[in-house]
Amino acid sequence: MRIALLATIPALMLTAQEAAQPAISFDARHHDFGKISPDKKVSHKFKVFNKGNAVLNITGVNPSCGCTYTAPAKWSLMPGESTEIEAIFNPTGYRGPVRKSLVVISNDPKTPSETLTFEAEIIQEINLKSNAIFFLDVPRTKPMNSSVRLDSGNGEKVEITEVKAAGAPYYRFSHRNEGKDAVLDITFDGKLVPSGQQRGADTITIRHTNPRVPPIVITSQWELKPAITVSPDKVVWQEQAGKELRTKLMLKSTTGKPFLLKFSSCTNANVRVEGLSAKPAEQQEFTVVLGKGAKPGTTNDWLKLSTNDPDQPELLVRIAAILS
Numbered sequence: 001m002r003i004a005l006l007a008t009i010p011a012l013m014l015t016a017q018e019a020a021q022p023a024i025s026f027d028a029r030h031h032d033f034g035k036i037s038p039d040k041k042v043s044h045k046f047k048v049f050n051k052g053n054a055v056l057n058i059t060g061v062n063p064s065c066g067c068t069y070t071a072p073a074k075w076s077l078m079p080g081e082s083t084e085i086e087a088i089f090n091p092t093g094y095r096g097p098v099r100k101s102l103v104v105i106s107n108d109p110k111t112p113s114e115t116l117t118f119e120a121e122i123i124q125e126i127n128l129k130s131n132a133i134f135f136l137d138v139p140r141t142k143p144m145n146s147s148v149r150l151d152s153g154n155g156e157k158v159e160i161t162e163v164k165a166a167g168a169p170y171y172r173f174s175h176r177n178e179g180k181d182a183v184l185d186i187t188f189d190g191k192l193v194p195s196g197q198q199r200g201a202d203t204i205t206i207r208h209t210n211p212r213v214p215p216i217v218i219t220s221q222w223e224l225k226p227a228i229t230v231s232p233d234k235v236v237w238q239e240q241a242g243k244e245l246r247t248k249l250m251l252k253s254t255t256g257k258p259f260l261l262k263f264s265s266c267t268n269a270n271v272r273v274e275g276l277s278a279k280p281a282e283q284q285e286f287t288v289v290l291g292k293g294a295k296p297g298t299t300n301d302w303l304k305l306s307t308n309d310p311d312q313p314e315l316l317v318r319i320a321a322i323l324s
Contacts, residue, residue, distance in 0.1 A: 022077075023052030024108040026116065031087070033120035037154075038091045039212055045084040046116050050077035052108070060105035061085055067100045067118075087118055094122045125213050126158055127151040133186065135222035140190040140311060141255060143172075148218060150206070152180035160184060162207040165220070171204070182208070190224055195310035199223040227312040228253055234318040235288050235303075241323040245290040249317065253282045253309070260308040261286070268301040270294040271319055280308070288319065296323045 027047040036042055050056035056077040061069050067089045074083040087102055102116045128150060138144045150158045157180045163173040170192035174185045184206060199222065206216040229252050237245045253259055258280035263273040270293050275286040288303060303317040 020054040021052050021110075022050055022054045022056035022079075022106070022108050024056055024058075024104070024106050024111060024114060025049040025051045026114065029114070029116050031118040033089070033118060035121045035123045036091055037212070038094060038122050038124060041088055041090050042120065043086050043088045044118060045086045046102075047082055047084050048072065048077070048104070049082045050079055053079050055079075056081075057107045058083075058104060059107065060103075062103040062105070063087070064101045067102070069102055085116070087116065089118065089120065091120065091122045095124060097121050124153045125156070125210055126208065126216065127153045128216065128218070131217070132219045132221065135188040135220065137225045138188055138190045138222060139225045139254070140193070140227065143187050143189045143191075146186050146188070148184040148186065148206075150182040150184065150208070150216065155180065156210070158182040159209040160206060161209060163204065165202050165204045168202040168220075171202070171220070186220070188220075188222060193224060196313055197224075198226075198312065224311075225254060227255055227257075227309050228259060228307060228315060230315060230317055234320065236320045236322075237290060238322045239324075241294060241296040242292055244292050245294075245321070247288050249286060249288060251284045251286075251305075251315070255311075256282060257309065258282050259284070262306050264304040264306045264314075266301060266303045266319065268294075268299060268319060268321075271301065271303060273303070273305075288317075290319075290321060294321060294323055298322050 031044040033042050058072055058075050063069050067087055069088065070086040072083045072085050074081065077083060085102065085104065089100060097119065099117060099119045104114045104116060106112060128148065133146050133148060135144050135146065152158050157177065160175040160182050163175065163184060165171045170189045172187040172189065176183050201219055201221045204218050204220055206218070231250045235247045239245055251261060260280045261276055261284045263276060270291040272289050272291065273286055274289055277284055299321045301319040303319050305315040305317070307313055307315065
């Protein structure tokens with residue numbers, strides 16, 4: 001009887017040692033911040049418990065991108081003790097619904113890692129569908145209009161106070177309100193673009209009354225309608241080498257203003273121009289010639305022409321040849 005009792009004591013001790021384990025638990029594993037502004041950090045404290053019967057050691061808290069954490073007040077918890085892990089989220093640069101997480105590592109043998117999550121909806125106080133506008137194929141004789149809408153994201157009225165485009169006198173601005181939103185109307189006047197300029201990009205700064213939102217910056221990209229058009233817009237030859245190849249081009253003023261055309265240069269020495277008129281006209285016809293000396297192969301070149309039109313002082317025509 002005594003021998004049997006002694007034999008059971010080690011087994012009982014082993015069972016007690018195995019039963020002594022930490023057990024991590026949380027008051028909640030998820031938190032919803034709801035709708036928040038992108039310019040303010042938010043935080044939430046997750047409460048951590050040790051519901052086991054051995055010391056719980058927290059060995060790491062690993063946040064996902066976009067959030068940080070403060071170290072727990074206690075890294076080791078006796079049975080029945082608790083602490084807090086604070087998740088701090090910086091919403092700068094985020095928009096719309098966001099979900100982030102923290103992975104808590106401990107010596108709990110059953111759940112050595114636990115994931116805590118939080119979510120938020122980042123509300124922009126002033127929303128733009130796009131931060132770029134385009135004025136393409138703008139005639140010099142007629143203005144072109146566009147609009148930019150500034151939507152209220154927080155229910156407050158958006159009020160524009162000032163709009164500027166430094167160094168770009170060809171813009172005119174006006175603004176109005178539609179409910180809580182603001183609408184900026186932009187007029188691009190091609191007549192005010194300096195001679196010789198055909199395309200460009202400008203920065204437009206919009207100031208408003210919301211002190212929490214910095215001035216809004218949008219980019220305007222523009223391109224004027226050509227003052228002179230070329231037909232066809234490129235020359236392509238596919239022939240046997242050793243032949244003289246000829247193509248007629250027609251240039252026409254889009255404004256009805258006579259212009260003078262003169263040959264400037266070509267990147268292919270075998271290309272020449274014939275039939276240029278010495279008199280200004282609304283239309284100019286001439287012939288592009290590829291000489292017999294062109295060798296077999298494929299070439300891609302540019303024909304450069306000069307005009308006396310200040311709105312389009314230079315024209316480029318692509319020349320391609322595939323000679324067998």
